[in-house]
Amino acid sequence: ETPKPVLSKDPPGAEIYTEENFTLSCGFGGDPAGWEYLWYKDTQGAALPNTDSSRTDGSSYTISSAALSHSGEYWCRAARGRGPFYSEYSNSVTLDISIYRAVENLVRIFVGVAVLIFLSVILSDAFWRRLRRIRMYCTVTGEASVLVFFGTLRAAQSSSGVLLTADPPWSDMFAGDTVTLTCQVTESEGWTFIWTRYTQGRVTQLHGSSGEGGSVYVLRSVTEKNSGMYQCEAVRGNNREFSNFHNITVWASPPQAVVVTDPPGSVMFTGETVTLSCDIKGSGWRYSWARNTQGRLESLSASSTETQQKHTLHSVTESDSGEYMCQGERGQNPKIQSLPEVLKLNVSDDKPKPVITHDPPGAEMYTGERVTLSCVVGGDPAGWEYLWYKDTQGTALPNTDSSRTDGSSYTISSAALSHSGEYWCRAARGRRSFYSEYSGSVTLDISVPPQAELTVQSGWTEVFPTERVTLRCEIQGSSTEWMYRWYRDGQELPVGKADSSSGNGDTYTILSADQSHTGLYTCRGQHKKRGFQSTICSAVKLHVLRKIPKPVITQNPPGAEVYTGERVTLSSPPQAELTVQSGWTEVFPTERVTLRCEIQGSSTEWMYRWYRDGQELPVDKADSSSGNGDTYTILSADQ
Template sequence: MQLLFLLSTMRQLYIMLFLTSMNCSMHYKGRVVIVLDPPWEDLFETESIILKCMAEDGSSGWKYEWAKENKGMLEKLKNTPGSNGDTYRIISVKEYDSGIYWCQADRGTEKTESASCTLNVLKGHPGVSITLQPPFTKVYVGEWISLKCEVKEMSAGWKYFWSGGSDSNLIQAQYIPDATAIGTELRFKPVNLSHQMLYWCQALRNSFQSTSSSFLLKITDKVPMVLLSIQTLKGPIFSGETVSMKCELDGDSTGWIYIWYKGMEHNSKFHTNSSRDPAGSNYIITQSRISDSDVYRCQAERPATHFFSKFSETATLKIYNTPKPRLTIETKWMKVYPTEKVSLKCKIENFTSDWIYTWYKDGIEQNTCRNSQTCSVYTINSVAEQHSGNYTCRANAHSRYSEISDPLSLHVFSKYHLCFH
C-alpha cells in the first residue's frame, strides 16, 4: 500500500510539474474540480462534451491549463476560447479522444493541485435490446410483466421511448391500454390478449439515438393445469408408512412454486418447499397417521407475476390401521395327544393382497411352510410334547408387515398321560 501511495504521489507531482512548465517558485493552494456537460464519461463517436474546470472553494481570479494523458504520454491542450481557459470543448468526439484529462489553475504565484477525469469513447452505434421481465418462455393473460429496454454498452444518460403495433401502424406507449412506461421498462398491469403485438424501444441521449429490433410479445389465455399423483406401494396404505404426493405442471415449470391444500377449504393451503425441493412440488408424509386421511389438491403459482394455474383434480388419501391377522385352528382341539394332527390358519381380513405368512412359536420363527406359497396354514402332522407352546403369525406383502396375531396356546399331553388313559 505504501508503494502504491508513493507511485500515485510521484505521478501527481509529474503532472503538476508538466502543467507548470517546471516553475519551481510556485506554491500550491487549494484544489480544482472538473465538471462534465453532459455528466457522463462514456461517449459514442460524434457526441459532444464540455469539460469545465473550477476552484473547489469557489474562489475566482484563476487561469486554467489542460493536459491529456493517453498510454502514459502527456500533451498540453489548447483551451477553448475564453477569458480564463476554464472550459475545454470537444464538438464531435472520436476514438482517439479517449484518455485521462487533467486540469490545474494558477493565480500569480499560487497554483492549485491538479484534478483529472477519464473519457471513454466507444466506436460505432450503441446496440439496444428488449427483454421480457421476468424472462419466462410463455406469458399468460392476467400476469404482471414488463418489457425492459437496455443499451448493450454500459452508459448513462439515456431516455427511453416505447411504441407497439406493426411497421405500418405504430402506437405510442401512452396510447396502449394498461401499459405504463417507467424508466427503462414498459409495464403491463396486467397483460391481456390485446397486448400481443410487436414492440420497439428507442434510446435517446441529447441528439444521439438508437432503436431496437422488434420484439414480439406472445400471450396465451389458456390457463395451465397441474396433475396430482399419489405415489405409494401397491395396495392400501397403513399407518406408519411413507406417502409421497407429486404436483406437476403441464409445460415449462420455470419460475413456478406449488401450493398444497388438505380438504376442500381454500384456507387449508400449505407449502412444502425445502432445500432439496425449492419449488415444493413434492409432499411427503414419512410417518402417516389416520388423521392424514383426506382429499388433497394442489396448484402452481408464479410469484413474480401474481399468477396461478388451475386447481388439480382432487386425490383421496385413505390411511388404515395396520392390519392384524386372525389366527384360528383348522382341526378340532388345542389340547391334543401325541401323534395327532394340528392345523392352524392365519388370515388378514378386509384387505386383499399377496400376503405371505410367517409363523412363530413362543416368539421364535418356525421353518417356512413347504406346501403352500402363502403359508397361510401351519400344519403339524404328528404332534409331540415339544410342540406345546404359544403360536402366533404375521403377514407381509411387498415389504409391508402386519401386526402380530393374538396367540393360540397348543398343549400336547405327555405320552405317560396317554398310557394312563
C-alpha cells in the first residue's frame, strides 16, 4: 500500500498574520529514512521552489515572513530511490494570511488626580506569540511625563475604527465623473492619514486633505488611470489602523442604454400589453423615455418606480407603432449621460395564425413510430409559448409519458392507435397571455405496420444436403423502402460466407444446405427512412434431410442375360408425395390435421406406411389411418 504522509502547521491556530513565521511539517508513521519531500500550493502539479521568504528543509517548509500571497491550500509528497518512487499526496492544509489589526483604548487623566493610568491594547493570539512583552507609552495632560509598563495582555478579537466612504457610492465610474473619498476615525483625535491605491500589482501613495477626526481625497474628472482599490490608513504614534477597501472602475466612455421588450420581439399585436425595459451599466442612473412622432421627440411618462426604468403600453393599437428612446443621466456637476438606445416598435392589427406540420410528412403512420408536430408563428417567433389540442379546441394537451411539449414542437415518442385524431396548435405570450389564432388542423391516422410474407422460391420446405435454397421476404407496397432482417428459431441471422443475402435483403440464400439449416425461419422489414419495423411474418419450417436418396432401378424380364431382339424394360419405383390438406404446417393444440400420401398413377394399387422422425407409426386410438391408408389423421394435435 502506497504510504500517505501527514501534513501539519506551526503555529497550529487558524489565525496567521503578515510578517509572522510559520512552518509546515510533513511526516510518516514508521521508518522515515531516505525520503525527500516535495511541496505544492493551490495545485498538485508543480512543486514549490526555494525563495527568499520560503525554504524547504528536509521534512519542513518554512515561510520566514508571511505575506498575503502565501494564502492558499498546501500539500506535501515524499519520494525516494532513483526511480523515484512517490508516496501519495498528503492531506491539505489551508493558510489564510491576514493583516494585523490593533485597537487602542485611551483614558485621559489630569494633574492632581491620583488614579492609575490604564491603557489596554487588544491583540490576537497570533500577534501575542510574536510580541511577548509590549512597551506602552502614555502622556499625562499638563506634564510631559512618560510611564513605561511591561506586562501580559489579554488576547481578544481585533477590530478597526477607521471607516472609508465614497460620495457618490458607486463602483462603476465614467470619464469625467467626480468622486469624494472620506476617511473617518471614530475614536479620539491626533491621527494622520495615508491614502493608498492598489491596481494590477502596483501600490500608489496618495495625498488627501486632513481635518478633525478624518481625511478627504477627491478624484475630479476621473479617467481610466484612476481605477483601482482605495484604502485609508490612520497613524498615531506606533498605532496604525486600516480602513475598508473601496473599488473604483473607470470606463472611458458613457455606457450604452439597452432596451428590451416584454414580450420580446419587434412586432406586437393589437390588445397586447407591452413593457419596455431600459438597462444601463452601473448604478445611480435616472431614466427618461421619449417617442419619435413624425420627427418630433415626445417625452413619455414611465412606471411608478423611482428609477423610471420601465415604460408600459397597455392594450396597444396600431397608433402605438413608432420609435421609442431611453436615456440615462446621473450626477449633478458634472452630469453624465448614457448613450441613447432607439427601439422601433411595430403594432399589427392582424392576429397571427401559426402553421402546423408533422414529421414524418407522409399520410401513413404506424404504431411504434416517433411523430413530431411543429408549430410556427410567422414573422418574429420570439417569446411565444405553444399549446396543443386534439379532437377539440377546448382543453390543451398535457405532457404524458409518451407525448411531450417542447417549445414549438409536440412529440409522440412511440405512436399508438389512440394517438389517431385531429390536432391543432396556437401560441400565447406575455404575462396576461395574448393568444394567437388556432392553426389549421392536421390529421394523424395511426395503423398497425404491414406484415411481412415469407416464401420459399423452390416451393418445397424439405430439402436435401448441398441443395441451394432461396427464401424471399415481401411487404405489400413499395419494397424498395424496406430493409429486411432474417431469423432462424428466433435468432437473427448474420450475413456470412456460407449464407448470403442479396440486394436490399429481401432474399436470403443458403448456398449449400446441411443439418444446421433446419429450423423455423421468419423475417421482418425495417423502413429505411423512418426506422419503424413491420409485423414479423408467419414462420416457415425448413427441414434438411439426412442424406440424398438413391433411386432403385428394376429390369423386366429379370436376369443378367438378355438376348438380341428381346424387349427389356427398366423402371424406377415412383416417389410418394406428401401434402397437408389444410395447407399450413403450423397448427394449434386440439386441431384436427390430415396428411395425404399420393403416388402418380393408380392409387388403388398401393398400400401406405407412415413415419415420424424415421419411426413407423402404428394405428392407435389417438391417431388413425383410414381407407386404404393414403391419409393419416391426427384427431387432436398436441406437442
